[in-house]
Amino acid sequence: MLLHAAKRRNRRSGRGGSCVTLLLAKPYHSLKAHSEDAYRVFRAYWDRHETSMRRKAAQLGISFAEWRFWHAFAVYVHDFGKAQPRWQEELALGKKGLITHSLVSFALAVTLINRWTRSQMKHERSVF
Numbered sequence: 001m002l003l004h005a006a007k008r009r010n011r012r013s014g015r016g017g018s019c020v021t022l023l024l025a026k027p028y029h030s031l032k033a034h035s036e037d038a039y040r041v042f043r044a045y046w047d048r049h050e051t052s053m054r055r056k057a058a059q060l061g062i063s064f065a066e067w068r069f070w071h072a073f074a075v076y077v078h079d080f081g082k083a084q085p086r087w088q089e090e091l092a093l094g095k096k097g098l099i100t101h102s103l104v105s106f107a108l109a110v111t112l113i114n115r116w117t118r119s120q121m122k123h124e125r126s127v128f
Contacts, residue, residue: 023082023088024091027091027094031079031082034079035078035080038076038078038079039072039076042071042072042075046068074109077108077109078105079101079105080104080109081100081107081108082101082105084104087101087104
């Protein structure tokens with residue numbers, strides 16, 4: 001039902017697209033566009049502060065590429081919990097702050113990491 005309402009709303013506004021585009025992060029911004037914007041801001045910030053980020057990665061004993069990857073990943077998925085139907089319904093009704101999305105975002109990120117890790121492990125086993 002919510003997806004149908006989102007499709008109708010987007011058709012009226014001329015914003016067609018995938019289901020991901022139809023999910024909103026804010027009343028005026030799709031979740032996909034918000035995630036992409038957040039990533040662009042992250043890249044600009046990261047490029048501007050690369051020296052200090054390299055220093056921090058060295059202090060932590062991890063590669064700069066790995067440090068950057070995990071930060072980029074976190075930035076991109078930080079609002080994925082907003083995709084949950086109840087959050088979308090409350091946004092559509094103009095309600096704010098009644099339910100949280102951050103724990104769901106965290107759980108989704110952990111799930112994605114676990115799936116990626118298992119996938120990598122399968123790939124490594126098949127190579128040897």
